[in-house]
Structure formats: C-alpha cells, structure tokens
Amino acid sequence: MSRTLTAELPALVGKRVLIEGWMHTMRSFPDFSFLVIRDRSGQAQVILEEGPELQRLRGLQNESVLRIEGDVVAEERSPIGVDVRNPSITVLAPVTEVGPFELNKKVLKPSLDVFLNHAPYGLRHPSKVATFRVMSTLLSAYREFLVGQDFTEISTPKIVGAATEGGANVFAVEYFDRHAYLAQSPQLYKQIMVGVFERVFEVGHAFRAEEHYTSRHLNEYCSLDLEMGFIRSQQDVMDVLAGVISAMVDAIHERNPREVEMLKIELPLGHSFPEITFRAGQQLILDRYGENRFHEPDLSPQDERRLGEWAKEEHGSDFLFVTHYPTVKRPFYAYPDPDDPEHSETFDLIFRGVELVTGGRRINDYEQLVASMEARGVDPQPFGGFLEAFRYGMPPEGGFAVGSERFLARLMNADNIRETTLFPRDVGRLTP
Amino acid sequence: MSRTLTAELPALVGKRVLIEGWMHTMRSFPDFSFLVIRDRSGQAQVILEEGPELQRLRGLQNESVLRIEGDVVAEERSPIGVDVRNPSITVLAPVTEVGPFELNKKVLKPSLDVFLNHAPYGLRHPSKVATFRVMSTLLSAYREFLVGQDFTEISTPKIVGAATEGGANVFAVEYFDRHAYLAQSPQLYKQIMVGVFERVFEVGHAFRAEEHYTSRHLNEYCSLDLEMGFIRSQQDVMDVLAGVISAMVDAIHERNPREVEMLKIELPLGHSFPEITFRAGQQLILDRYGENRFHEPDLSPQDERRLGEWAKEEHGSDFLFVTHYPTVKRPFYAYPDPDDPEHSETFDLIFRGVELVTGGRRINDYEQLVASMEARGVDPQPFGGFLEAFRYGMPPEGGFAVGSERFLARLMNADNIRETTLFPRDVGRLTP
Structure with a gap:
C-alpha cells in the first residue's frame, strides 16, 4: 500500500x-x-x-x-x-527519551538560547515549520520575479583573495599556503557580471566578522543580491526592488495562507513605496520630534523608526525609500550625484522602521572609480579583476542586497533575527 | 525614448x-x-x-x-x-585600450589560464554568455522540479564547528577567538532537516581543501543537494534523481535552443537510467575487457568510463546507476544492506563515463548510527546536533548531491570543469 x-x-x-x-x-x-x-x-x-x-x-x-x-x-x-x-x-x-522541551504545545516554551541549542529537535515545532516554509516561498518568489524580468542567476565564489570592500570585518581562511577571505557580499562579482548579462541576481551566503550581539545581525546570512545595467538613474533599481518585494509578499499571501494564519503574519499587501531624501528625512525629524540631526552623516536606528512611523501615518505604507545618503558614508563604488556630489545616488529601503535593503547606482566610469578608491585610501591593486570589467566598458548600473532572514523577521515581527534563521551563526554560536 | x-x-x-x-x-x-x-x-x-x-x-x-x-x-x-x-x-x-584578446571571433583564442586571468572581460564572449545562461536554467529547473514534488528549500550554514564528515580536506576559518571550518557539504544539516520537512533541497556552495590539480575538481563548487524521508529503499531516491536530471535536460532543450545550438550541446533527451550493482559492474569489466577488478573497493575513472560505454551500447543511455558500493568506502552514515552488510544502499550516477552524483540511503536508527561512527573511529561528540535529530525519531531516509559545474561540463563535453565555472577556485587560483 x-x-x-x-x-x-x-x-x-x-x-x-x-x-x-x-x-x-x-x-x-x-x-x-x-x-x-x-x-x-x-x-x-x-x-x-x-x-x-x-x-x-x-x-x-x-x-x-x-x-x-x-x-x-x-x-x-x-x-x-x-x-x-x-x-x-x-x-x-522508536524514541525512548523525553525531548528537551515539548513540541506539541501551541507556543514554544524554551528561551531562544535553549531552543537554538536544540534546533535539530525544536525546528519540528509546527510554528517553526511554518516559518521556514514561508522562507522557502520568499526565496522562490525572489528568483521567479527576476527571471521574468530577464535577469540571469549567477553563482560567484565565497572564498576571495581580497576583502570585498577593502574593509575590516572579514573572516580569514587558511587557503593552502596562502591567506584568503570569506566574501562579505558578492558585490564586486555581481558588478563584473553586469558586463556579461546586464541583469543578474544571486542568492547566496555572505559572511561578516562583526563582533556585535544585536537582535538584528548575523555573522553569516543568506543575501538576495541584484545588479542591473543600462539604468537611467537609481530610480530604475528602486522600481525593480519595489516590484520584487511586492512579488514576494504576494507569493506568501497566495502560497502560504495556513502559515500566515498560524504565525499571525501581517503582510504589507498592496503597499506603496514612498520616497524621501536623507536631508528631507532629517528635516522631518526636526519638525516632528524637535531633534536636530543635521550634523549626522547617517541615520540611527531611532531615526529609521521615526521615518518609518511617518511613512505609515502619511502614506499608509510599511515601506519607505530614503535616498541620497552622504557620499562619505557609502562605499567607494557609490555614485555621487553630479549636481550635489556630497550626496550619492544611493538608497536604503526601510521596512517597518528597520533598514531592510541598501542599494544605489554605482560609479561605472573606470577613471572615476579608481579616483574614488584612491580618495578613500583603498589600494586598487587587489581589485584588478573588478577594475578590468570597468576598463573595458561598463554601462551605467546599480543594484541592491536584501538580507532574507531580516526580511522574514520583520514580516513576522520577530524579536530576534535568530528566530528566522535555521542555524544562526554569531560570535557565541557555531553549533548546531 | x-x-x-x-x-x-x-x-x-x-x-x-x-x-x-x-x-x-x-x-x-x-x-x-x-x-x-x-x-x-x-x-x-x-x-x-x-x-x-x-x-x-x-x-x-x-x-x-x-x-x-x-x-x-x-x-x-x-x-x-x-x-x-x-x-x-x-x-x-568609452574604452581606449585594446582588450587582452578578441571577443568578436567565433572561438575564444586564449589558453584556459589566460582566459581565467581575464574572466571579467572574457566572460562577455558569446560562447561564455551562452554557457552560463544554460547554467542558470539548470539551477532553476532543479528547484522547480523539486518544489513541484513537495520539497522545501533550505539554507544551512557554511561556517561549521566540526568538519562535516569527520574527514580531512577541510578549510579552516578564524572565527573570532575560535577555529571553525567551511562546510564540505550540507550533508548533516539536510539530514537534520528531514526531521522537519521530510523532503528538502539546497543549492549552495561547498568547499573542499583537496590539493588536486585535475580537470574535474574544484575547491569551491555549487552543490545541488537533496534529502528525503519515508523512503522504502534507495530506489525512491534514485527515482527522484532520474526525474530531476531529466527535468533539467528538458528545460535546457526548451528554454535555451539558441545556446544549445551555439555550444553544440548534445542533450541526453529521453534517456533511460539503467542500473548495475558494483559487483556486477566489476564482472562486466572482467567479461568485456579481461581485467580483474574484484580486489578493488571502488571504481577507478577508467572503470567508470568502461561502464559508461556499456550503458551506451547496451541501453543507448548516457546514464548509468552503479549501486551497492562496498560499505567500507562509504561515509559513516551510509546504510549497509541488511542482507549483505559488506555492501551498502548507496549509488553513483555515471554520466558519459564520469561520476556525476553520489547518493544513497542513510542509517536512520540512532544506535546504529553511533555504532557506525565508533566503528570508523569518528568521535560522536562534535556531532551532537546531528545526532540529536536521530535520537528523536528519524524516518528511513536518503539523498544525493550533484555538482552543478560538473554536470554542465559533461553536458557540454567541456575538457575542464573550469570552463563551466564563472570564477573557479583551485590550489593555484584565488582571483579574479
């Protein structure tokens, strides 16, 4: 039978x-x-x-x-x-031992730490099954939407010879007789691949050796990356981002009604994607909260929360694009606004008061790119492969990266990103 | 406009x-x-x-x-x-320099090594664009077929606290003040996840610190993994594998006719998946080639080529399942055939004379699994998380892993796996 x-x-x-x-x-x-x-x-x-x-x-x-x-x-x-x-x-x-906690109660009882210690057992709880089934929908929907928009999937190396963005916070790997690193992102490779396919995406792991213990950071995460060429401005990138985020939300609504109900997920269905510039955002904070933030070159978590509140009240949206961040706070490849080079064609997408996506237009002119590296003290030498793609003709281009675990955490209103990660990695946790 | x-x-x-x-x-x-x-x-x-x-x-x-x-x-x-x-x-x-080689000739002229040194430029050649477009179809088709069969996609950590299979050939990572490793495969995690979703798959990078310089190995590759529970025997796993391989071949035929023509790919459309046991395969080599291989506990590359020739002649197929490998040559989790414990419920899928997939049924009984580890001198202690999933009820299960780059290389009859890898990693190559 x-x-x-x-x-x-x-x-x-x-x-x-x-x-x-x-x-x-x-x-x-x-x-x-x-x-x-x-x-x-x-x-x-x-x-x-x-x-x-x-x-x-x-x-x-x-x-x-x-x-x-x-x-x-x-x-x-x-x-x-x-x-x-x-x-x-x-x-x-047969099972002869009583498990470390109960899986047949509606709510999981153990603390997050105890749960994570026993994740191979605890993930069987119906609420966790539902959580990671939604995650799998989120990943599929991301790819399906982009394939439909003529993007090509790529798979780029995670062991790299130089730190991705010339920065610190990189894990070292013993690579035979040499030193190598774990890629902090596929940033440079996806930019290279714009020269090959124009429009590319990758779903892959990224590694950050940041010694933080927050509820919203992981040291290894699954990054949804995208890069596209022949853009007119970063607006083209923002439009694709709004499209793919909406497609992911719609897919969860359509394919996971049982999970959405069990987890009490409030999906931001049909939300708009309002925009505000970084400077206008600071003005808004002054006007609404009486706090002068103009001296700050970046948004604090509190600033993001406040702007998110405004987007909700003013536009009825859980989303808000903040654009034109100060160039100095963005990486060497960020494209300075030609009319206002102190600010860049970059954006963050804030979702429910938390930064979810970072992206923008990139410098595509070879000379300008090298000059930008040198101005920041980044040695161009280890970036030879990356720069080759620009020396031989790169169109105006841009892209973004979304952390999948963070997106699901915000969708579910989870307190901690570790609740939406199967086997999280942080400073204190390498197992299971 | x-x-x-x-x-x-x-x-x-x-x-x-x-x-x-x-x-x-x-x-x-x-x-x-x-x-x-x-x-x-x-x-x-x-x-x-x-x-x-x-x-x-x-x-x-x-x-x-x-x-x-x-x-x-x-x-x-x-x-x-x-x-x-x-x-x-x-x-x-504007481009003002002449590139390192010509992209507008029908065939790429440079040696593989020169090509790889200039991959950011050379990948723009139409033959390379076609190659990696086929790769993206291959990845999509793998996932689509499995989602249709009620498999759930998972994303498991690549930084791990213990070497996946207790073996050597693992890259060490400096993880804050500790030592960690890069996962050689998602093997243990996908087995754990059978307890959660029954049927899971993952497309992710795997890392092998093997110091080989062959044309068919990489130190980092993109692995197509699968694991499924409630199987009756490894035949259930082999059936899903045959189904997904056929679906990938069909998808390339349907979605990439231009690339198939340009690359002169001979697709194994409608091929059957004949089977032979390891011992019967050795007998066949004796009968056909007069060579006695019975003392060998594994197949050599030449053995695989010879069996592949037989499958082509006898069954008209580019594929051949070889089953029931000697237990001693398989990992600790391989399931010994209860009627013949010297051989295991494991298989390789040979494609055009080269091993493409390894898989099989796994030991799902906790006591038997621990005994198998101990019999091989594998310390169970670092595998606590893995073993927890078995202590608390694991159904009969099995799975497999396909190297995506190797599959595409054999499909294209490429001489070297580096031709079907965007930015290959080997003992000598860390860039670009």
Missing part, C-alpha cells in the same frame, strides 16, 4: 490507508487512546483500543516515527473532520 | 529606435563603416556614413558602451534581417 499524507485523509472517508509520521501527542483515556500523528502535510488523529497495537507503543515517547494502516472515519470533533480507526502499527524509529 | 533590445528589431522595420550595448566589432569600408552592437539579447548591425557620428567613435576600442538612436531598415544580408541606419550616437562608457 502506498503512503497517503494526512492532509489527503478528509477526501478518503471509508477507505483503508497507510499514513506515516511522527508521534506528536498521545493521550490515554479509560476505554481508548488517542494518538496524533504529524507529517509534512499536517496532523491526523488515530484512535487506539486496548490490545496488541497499543502494546506496541508502550514505552515509546513522542517523536517516535510510525507507519499506520487504518480506516478513515468521519468524525466531526476532529480538526480535519476525520479520524483513523482500527490501526495496524509499525514502529519505523 | 525607451530602450529596445536588438532581438526586438526585426519586428520594428520602419521605426526609429533606441538601442544600447557594447561595440562588438567595427569595420571601415571606403564609403561607410559597419558597427556591430551587442546587448543581452543578441547583436545588431549599425551602418555609419562619413560624418560627425562616425567622428564621435574615433579612437574608441571594442567594448565601448554606446547608446544609438537609428532607423530600422530591412536588409536581407544581415543575420537578423535588419540594419540600423542614420544613427545618432552617445558614448556611455
């Missing part, structure tokens, strides 16, 4: 079926026992009378893996409208 | 258009000049008469980036059936 998923049972009343899954709960009453079996599609109740089948389960703990043949019977008190009765049970994998 | 791609020009005869791209070739004749402009969709010819527009191009080299407004005129001698005439030209990015 071939396997039936529990979600298929309601359509099979009167049939004998074979289901497989984990023992999620087991409760004994005077006359019968009540077993909930969990598989990838959901859960089903199995009714066991006193007898040899029940004997078979004696001493087994939750999470034991079972194969059950039984009859599908309509039962209106069951959450899915059917029960499985007259079961014949095979134990596929 | 908004941009038109060169591939759209044949439908626009009589219209004035704006095209943008790279100067691919420029030839001067007594009365006129002849410019080929290249964009992501293809190429178009632009006819320039003597005059100020031609003056504007004086001193510019190939790969200069141009914006051209012009009239689309039918011209039967043009490869796409139209020319662009009466152009008005803007130089978006």
Whole structure:
C-alpha cells in the first residue's frame, strides 16, 4: 500500500490507508487512546483500543516515527473532520527519551538560547515549520520575479583573495599556503557580471566578522543580491526592488495562507513605496520630534523608526525609500550625484522602521572609480579583476542586497533575527 | 525614448529606435563603416556614413558602451534581417585600450589560464554568455522540479564547528577567538532537516581543501543537494534523481535552443537510467575487457568510463546507476544492506563515463548510527546536533548531491570543469 499524507485523509472517508509520521501527542483515556500523528502535510488523529497495537507503543515517547494502516472515519470533533480507526502499527524509529522541551504545545516554551541549542529537535515545532516554509516561498518568489524580468542567476565564489570592500570585518581562511577571505557580499562579482548579462541576481551566503550581539545581525546570512545595467538613474533599481518585494509578499499571501494564519503574519499587501531624501528625512525629524540631526552623516536606528512611523501615518505604507545618503558614508563604488556630489545616488529601503535593503547606482566610469578608491585610501591593486570589467566598458548600473532572514523577521515581527534563521551563526554560536 | 533590445528589431522595420550595448566589432569600408552592437539579447548591425557620428567613435576600442538612436531598415544580408541606419550616437562608457584578446571571433583564442586571468572581460564572449545562461536554467529547473514534488528549500550554514564528515580536506576559518571550518557539504544539516520537512533541497556552495590539480575538481563548487524521508529503499531516491536530471535536460532543450545550438550541446533527451550493482559492474569489466577488478573497493575513472560505454551500447543511455558500493568506502552514515552488510544502499550516477552524483540511503536508527561512527573511529561528540535529530525519531531516509559545474561540463563535453565555472577556485587560483 502506498503512503497517503494526512492532509489527503478528509477526501478518503471509508477507505483503508497507510499514513506515516511522527508521534506528536498521545493521550490515554479509560476505554481508548488517542494518538496524533504529524507529517509534512499536517496532523491526523488515530484512535487506539486496548490490545496488541497499543502494546506496541508502550514505552515509546513522542517523536517516535510510525507507519499506520487504518480506516478513515468521519468524525466531526476532529480538526480535519476525520479520524483513523482500527490501526495496524509499525514502529519505523522508536524514541525512548523525553525531548528537551515539548513540541506539541501551541507556543514554544524554551528561551531562544535553549531552543537554538536544540534546533535539530525544536525546528519540528509546527510554528517553526511554518516559518521556514514561508522562507522557502520568499526565496522562490525572489528568483521567479527576476527571471521574468530577464535577469540571469549567477553563482560567484565565497572564498576571495581580497576583502570585498577593502574593509575590516572579514573572516580569514587558511587557503593552502596562502591567506584568503570569506566574501562579505558578492558585490564586486555581481558588478563584473553586469558586463556579461546586464541583469543578474544571486542568492547566496555572505559572511561578516562583526563582533556585535544585536537582535538584528548575523555573522553569516543568506543575501538576495541584484545588479542591473543600462539604468537611467537609481530610480530604475528602486522600481525593480519595489516590484520584487511586492512579488514576494504576494507569493506568501497566495502560497502560504495556513502559515500566515498560524504565525499571525501581517503582510504589507498592496503597499506603496514612498520616497524621501536623507536631508528631507532629517528635516522631518526636526519638525516632528524637535531633534536636530543635521550634523549626522547617517541615520540611527531611532531615526529609521521615526521615518518609518511617518511613512505609515502619511502614506499608509510599511515601506519607505530614503535616498541620497552622504557620499562619505557609502562605499567607494557609490555614485555621487553630479549636481550635489556630497550626496550619492544611493538608497536604503526601510521596512517597518528597520533598514531592510541598501542599494544605489554605482560609479561605472573606470577613471572615476579608481579616483574614488584612491580618495578613500583603498589600494586598487587587489581589485584588478573588478577594475578590468570597468576598463573595458561598463554601462551605467546599480543594484541592491536584501538580507532574507531580516526580511522574514520583520514580516513576522520577530524579536530576534535568530528566530528566522535555521542555524544562526554569531560570535557565541557555531553549533548546531 | 525607451530602450529596445536588438532581438526586438526585426519586428520594428520602419521605426526609429533606441538601442544600447557594447561595440562588438567595427569595420571601415571606403564609403561607410559597419558597427556591430551587442546587448543581452543578441547583436545588431549599425551602418555609419562619413560624418560627425562616425567622428564621435574615433579612437574608441571594442567594448565601448554606446547608446544609438537609428532607423530600422530591412536588409536581407544581415543575420537578423535588419540594419540600423542614420544613427545618432552617445558614448556611455568609452574604452581606449585594446582588450587582452578578441571577443568578436567565433572561438575564444586564449589558453584556459589566460582566459581565467581575464574572466571579467572574457566572460562577455558569446560562447561564455551562452554557457552560463544554460547554467542558470539548470539551477532553476532543479528547484522547480523539486518544489513541484513537495520539497522545501533550505539554507544551512557554511561556517561549521566540526568538519562535516569527520574527514580531512577541510578549510579552516578564524572565527573570532575560535577555529571553525567551511562546510564540505550540507550533508548533516539536510539530514537534520528531514526531521522537519521530510523532503528538502539546497543549492549552495561547498568547499573542499583537496590539493588536486585535475580537470574535474574544484575547491569551491555549487552543490545541488537533496534529502528525503519515508523512503522504502534507495530506489525512491534514485527515482527522484532520474526525474530531476531529466527535468533539467528538458528545460535546457526548451528554454535555451539558441545556446544549445551555439555550444553544440548534445542533450541526453529521453534517456533511460539503467542500473548495475558494483559487483556486477566489476564482472562486466572482467567479461568485456579481461581485467580483474574484484580486489578493488571502488571504481577507478577508467572503470567508470568502461561502464559508461556499456550503458551506451547496451541501453543507448548516457546514464548509468552503479549501486551497492562496498560499505567500507562509504561515509559513516551510509546504510549497509541488511542482507549483505559488506555492501551498502548507496549509488553513483555515471554520466558519459564520469561520476556525476553520489547518493544513497542513510542509517536512520540512532544506535546504529553511533555504532557506525565508533566503528570508523569518528568521535560522536562534535556531532551532537546531528545526532540529536536521530535520537528523536528519524524516518528511513536518503539523498544525493550533484555538482552543478560538473554536470554542465559533461553536458557540454567541456575538457575542464573550469570552463563551466564563472570564477573557479583551485590550489593555484584565488582571483579574479
């Protein structure tokens, strides 16, 4: 007999079926026992009378893996409208130890740290299954939208010979007899690839050796990168970003209604993407909060929260583009506004008061790029490959990067980015 | 005026258009000049008469980036059936140096090493653009097929606290004040995740510190991983593998006809997936080639070539599953055949005489897994997280891993895997 998923049972009343899954709960009453079996599609109740089948389960703990043949019977008190009765049970994998915490309660009880220590067990909780199923939709939808817009997927190396942006905060790798580094981003490679495909994206891991312990940073994360050529201004990049973010939100709405409901996700469906310049944003903070921030070359987390509040009140949107950041705070490849070179054609996308995306137009002229590096004290020598792409003709171009874990965390209103990362890496955590 | 791609020009005869791209070739004749402009969709010819527009191009080299407004005129001698005439030209990015080799000849001339040194430039050659466009199809098709089979995509850490399979050949990372490693594969994480989603896949980078200089190994590659639970035997895993490989081949056939033609790719469309056991394969080598290989615990590259020839002659297939390898040559998690524990429920998929995929059923019983580790001298202690997933109920499961670069190399009959890798990493190469 071939396997039936529990979600298929309601359509099979009167049939004998074979289901497989984990023992999620087991409760004994005077006359019968009540077993909930969990598989990838959901859960089903199995009714066991006193007898040899029940004997078979004696001493087994939750999470034991079972194969059950039984009859599908309509039962209106069951959450899915059917029960499985007259079961014949095979134990596929017995569990004899009680787990570190309970997986069959609606809310996970352990602290985040205890949970993460036992992630291989804890990720089975239905709320975590739902979380990472939404993540997989988010990744698919990102790629599907961009393939539809004629972008080509690329896969670029994570072991690199020079620190991506000439900065600190890079992990060193012992590469045979040499020193190498882990890529902080695919930034330079995706820019190179604009010369090949014009429009490229990559979904890959990025590594930051930053010694922070915040609720919104990871030392390894899955970055959604994009770069595109033949733009007129950064507006073209912002338009693609707004399009892909909306497509991801729509895909979650369409493909994960059960997960959205379970996790109580408030999706920003149909939201607009208002824009404000960095300087106008500082003016707004002065006007609304009486705080003078004009001396600051960047936005603080509080500034971002305040601007996010304004976007919500004024435009009814969870999103806000802040544009034209001070050039000095952006990397060497950021494109200074020709009319106001102190500010750059760069943007952040703020989502619910937190920076979600950084992007902008890049310098595409070779001489200007080398001059920008030198002005910042970045030695062009290790960037020979990168610069070659510009020496031989690079169109006006720009791009952005979205942290997938951060996006999902903000979507879910999770307190900590570690809640939306399968196996997070931070200063204190290398396992599991 | 908004941009038109060169591939759209044949439908626009009589219209004035704006095209943008790279100067691919420029030839001067007594009365006129002849410019080929290249964009992501293809190429178009632009006819320039003597005059100020031609003056504007004086001193510019190939790969200069141009914006051209012009009239689309039918011209039967043009490869796409139209020319662009009466152009008005803007130089978006001038190139003044001659490139390291020519991009406008049908075949790339430089040696592989020279090519790789100048990959940021050389990847623009139409044959390389075609190669990596096929790669992007291959990646999409892999994911699409598996999502359709109810697999969930996962993203697991590449910085790990213990070497994946307890072996050598692992890159060390300086992780703050500790030692960490780069994951040799997502093996242990994807097995853990079977407990969460039953069926998972990952497309991600894997790192091997193997000091080899062969034409078929890389030190960093993009691995297509899969793992699935509730299998009856490894046959279930082999069936999914055959399905996804066929889906990838079909997708390339359907989505990349131009690239397939340019690269002269012979796609194994509709091929079957014959099977032979390891021992029967050795018998076959004895029978066909008179060579006794029974003392060998593994197949040599020559053995694989010979078995591949047999599959082609006997089954008309480029593929061959070799199953039931000696247990001793497989990792600790390989599942020994209960009827013949010297051999394991493992397989390799040979494609055109080269091993393309390794996979099999895994040990899912906790006690058996720990015993297998200990029997091989693998200390279970650093594998605590992995083992936790088995202590708390793991169904019978198995999986496989495909190297994307190797698959594309064999599909294209490329001599060297570096030809199907954007920026390869090997013992001698860390840049570009």
